Structures are given as structure tokens and as C-alpha cells.
Amino acid sequence: MNNILHVENLGINFGGLRAVDNFYMDIYGNELVGLIGPNGAGKTTVFNMLTGIYAPSEGKIELMGESIINKKINDIAKMGIARTFQNIRLFNNLSVVDNIKVALNSSHLYSLKDSLFRTKKYYQAEEDMENEAMELLKIMHLDDLAYTLAANLPYGKQRELEIARALALKPKLLLLDEPAAGMNPKETLELINTIRYVQDYFKVSILLIEHDMNLVMELCKRITVLNYGMVLKVGSPLEIQNDEEVIKAYLGN
Ligand SMILES: Nc1ncnc2c1ncn2[C@@H]1O[C@H](COP(=O)(O)OP(=O)(O)OP(=O)(O)O)[C@@H](O)[C@H]1O
Ligand SMILES: [Mg+2]
Numbered sequence: 001m002n003n004i005l006h007v008e009n010l011g012i013n014f015g016g017l018r019a020v021d022n023f024y025m026d027i028y029g030n031e032l033v034g035l036i037g038p039n040g041a042g043k044t045t046v047f048n049m050l051t052g053i054y055a056p057s058e059g060k061i062e063l064m065g066e067s068i069i070n071k072k073i074n075d076i077a078k079m080g081i082a083r084t085f086q087n088i089r090l091f092n093n094l095s096v097v098d099n100i101k102v103a104l105n106s107s108h109l110y111s112l113k114d115s116l117f118r119t120k121k122y123y124q125a126e127e128d129m130e131n132e133a134m135e136l137l138k139i140m141h142l143d144d145l146a147y148t149l150a151a152n153l154p155y156g157k158q159r160e161l162e163i164a165r166a167l168a169l170k171p172k173l174l175l176l177d178e179p180a181a182g183m184n185p186k187e188t189l190e191l192i193n194t195i196r197y198v199q200d201y202f203k204v205s206i207l208l209i210e211h212d213m214n215l216v217m218e219l220c221k222r223i224t225v226l227n228y229g230m231v232l233k234v235g236s237p238l239e240i241q242n243d244e245e246v247i248k249a250y251l252g253n
Pocket of ligand 1: 037040041043044046
């Protein structure tokens with residue numbers, strides 16, 4: 001099997017707080033893996049280390065065999081790790097299609113001069129970006145909303161647009177931080193279908209943080225449980241659901 005992500009002995013301190021300690025994880029091609037745990041367990045901190053927002057105090061992170069440690073956020077994104085955020089981060093005053101174009105911008109280069117003087121190169125790059133963005137929106141079934149302002153989208157669609165924007169970077173590994181947070185049951189069901197479809201269509205590996213246990217159990221083949229910054233258990237949904245230590249951690253004993 002081809003190893004997409006390999007993480008070993010990952011740790012980080014915030015002052016006196018050991019937020020993540022000896023974290024490990026392997027994700028293989030096209031796998032969908034869950035990362036769960038009580039509030040404050042360190043899940044988002046793991047994402048922040050995988051995307052270069054935080055520099056780990058120690059440990060290994062390799063994407064397809066290449067270390068991402070000490071690499072810049074943009075370089076890690078180019079290497080193939082894209083994410084969504086626990087609190088939606090969209091450009092609210094831009095349209096849906098423009099939110100995608102912002103993400104595409106780095107791959108369609110034109111100079112400041114091209115932009116200022118509106119050269120042929122500028123118009124060509126703009127047109128290519130628009131076409132590529134519209135194509136992605138079609139795949140994600142968001143094309144009928146292309147010219148709606150992100151702020152005016154229903155909540156569930158904002159979450160889906162964030163996923164689409166992450167996919168614009170053509171990631172090998174997609175990190176989703178609580179994509180179902182704040183969704184109603186109908187939106188959650190749609191999201192489950194969207195995530196399955198994305199995994200299948202883009203052949204991307206997905207690491208999913210989520211508190212909605214139905215969603216996690218439904219989607220993930222393998223789950224890592226984090227508690228107080230440490231791996232408490234790795235297993236199948238069935239193993240995790242029936243594990244006494246996991247149940248205790250969630251009940252706060
Ligand atoms: N930049 C930071 N500086 C100091 N402490 C931090 C920082 N980021 C996170 N922490 C702390 O690290 C711990 C883990 O936080 P993290 O956000 O990773 O938890 P989480 O598992 O994502 O929780 P939740 O389910 O509530 O989102 C918490 O105690 C948090 O307060
Ligand atoms: Mg979090």
C-alpha cells in the first residue's frame with residue numbers, strides 16, 4: 001500500500017502545557033481516517049502541525065516520504081496537504097466562484113504589470129481560472145450558486161464551499177476539522193454523501209476530526225482517539241465504540 005502520511009512521535013508544548021505528546025498516525029492512499037477525542041484533546045493542534053501553522057517541538061511528519069517539518073505553510077499546501085477550519089473561513093464578501101479563484105491564484109501566474117495593464121496574459125489567466133473554478137463547482141454541485149455571495153449561502157453550503165476551496169489545491173491529503181459542526185441532521189446527511197463522493201471522485205486521502213459520532217462511524221474505516229494530547233486507541237469504528245477506555249474518556253471519568 002502507498003503511504004500518504006506518516007507521523008511519528010509528534011509533540012508540541014505551549015509554555016508549560018504539553019498539548020500533543022507522542023502522536024503517531026499512518027494514512028494510506030484514498031483512505032478516510034477519523035481523529036476524535038474530547039474537547040481540548042489536541043485534535044486541531046495536530047492539524048496545525050500537519051499544515052505548518054505550528055512547528056512541532058519534536059517528531060516526524062512525512063507526506064509521501066518527504067518531511068514537511070520546518071516547511072512554510074504555502075509550500076506544504078503545494079506539496080499536497082489542504083484543510084478546512086473548525087470555524088468556517090471564507091471570503092464572505094466574495095462570490096462562490098471567486099472564493100475558489102482565490103485558491104487557484106497561485107497556480108495561474110501573471111505579473112503585476114500584466115494585471116495593471118490588463119495584458120492578454122492577464123485576461124487569459126483570468127479566463128483559465130474562471131473555467132477551472134466553474135468546473136470544480138460543477139463537480140461539487142455548487143455551480144448553480146457560483147455568483148452568490150459566500151455570506152448568503154446556507155450554512156451547509158458554506159461548509160461545502162470550504163471543502164471545494166481546499167480541493168482547488170489538488171491535495172493528496174485533505175484535512176477536515178469538524179465539518180458537521182453546527183449542521184442540522186439533513187445537512188449532516190448531505191455532508192456524509194459529499195465526503196464519500198469527494199473521496200471517490202478525487203481519489204484523495206481524508207483525515208476527519210468530528211464530534212458527530214454517527215458521521216464518524218459511518219464514514220471512517222479507522223479511527224484514532226486522542227485524549228490529553230496522547231493516542232488513547234486506534235481501531236475500527238466497532239472497536240472504538242466498544243472500548244471501555246474510550247467510553248470513560250468521553251464521559252470524563
Ligand atoms: N496557540 C496555543 N497556545 C496555547 N495553548 C494552545 C494553543 N493552541 C491550542 N492550545 C491548547 O492546546 C490544547 C488542545 O487544543 P486543541 O484546539 O488542539 O483541542 P481540540 O481537540 O481541537 O478541541 P475541540 O474539540 O474543542 O476543538 C488545549 O488545551 C488548548 O487550550
Ligand atoms: Mg478543535
